[in-house]
Structure formats: C-alpha cells, structure tokens
Amino acid sequence: MNVKRTQLSMAQLGALIHEQSKDTSKLFFTEHVEEQMRSRRITKACVLDTWRTGRIKRTPEPNAMKGSVECKMENFSAGYRVAVIVAVRDDPGLIIVTAMHA
Template sequence: MNHARQRMRSRGINDPMVLETLRKGVIMRTPEPDMRAAGLRCVMERYVSGVNVGVVVLVDHPAPDLTVITVMEVIKG
C-alpha cells in the first residue's frame, strides 16, 4: 500500500477519490493473472472530481478483501 500512497500523493489523488472508484468504478480492461501473487489484477476506473482515476487491485477469490497495488490517472484517447 505504500506504493499506492506515494502514487496518490504524486498524482493529486486522495482517499475519497480512490474509495469512490472502488465502490462505483467499472472494470474496462480484461483482468489478468498476477505474476507475483495468486489472484487477478484488475483496473477499476471512474471519473472523480475532474480526474479519470484508475485503481489497480489484486482480487484473490474467494477472499473478500482487495489489495490496492497502485493508483493512476487514466488517459483516454
């Protein structure tokens, strides 16, 4: 989570923006297996406070928790 926090600070993305992305965002890209851990790597995306926020998470089914890997601004184009 330290990596994600560093990226949030450097990109001007705050906790409420990340939480809204996780709660209401959509998965626009096909989830991929993670090479370092068991589970799938997914990118949740949502337009929040004028920024297209992407939150990369690790989903390890059936565990109910998500692991946030990194946070980014998604450039559409």
C-alpha cells in the first residue's frame, strides 16, 4: 500500500524534507518567497540551511486549494531564528512558500 506524501505524519514529513534536501534540484522557490527573502534580508543560504537542518515546530497544515501540506521549518541560521514554509505535494519536489524571521 502506497501512502501519499500529503498523508504522512509530522515525523515522516520532517524525514522526507531532510532526505529531499540532499538534492536542491527537488526544491522550488515561489516568486513570493523570493520577494519576502529580499524584503526581510534573508539569504538563500539561510533558507537552504533551514530546509536541510530545521525542524517542524507546529502541526503541518493542509492546503486544499494547492493539494499540499505546508510545514513550518525553523532553525537558527546566521545569527537569526529563520522559519520557512515548505509545501509538500504528492508529486516529486518541495516548494518553499515563504521565509521569515521566527
């Protein structure tokens, strides 16, 4: 029986995100996150570091309109607490939705 990625537990989503972080070609940045990174002065290196080593700090939220589950990953990077919202869909790849100071 195959379990859809959007039906994984919080621990399984965290493991999936960390596993996918080994290949940056599986990560997609939305235009929104790039605008937010510029305005909040968050570097791509901080976002990638949070993606690779951050932890999910709240219950992932389903986004029915996008067919995804959104996970808030948090990490301490470059002297700041950084948070990124990572959207996990059933198709391959992950989408960085936004980035902020936590």
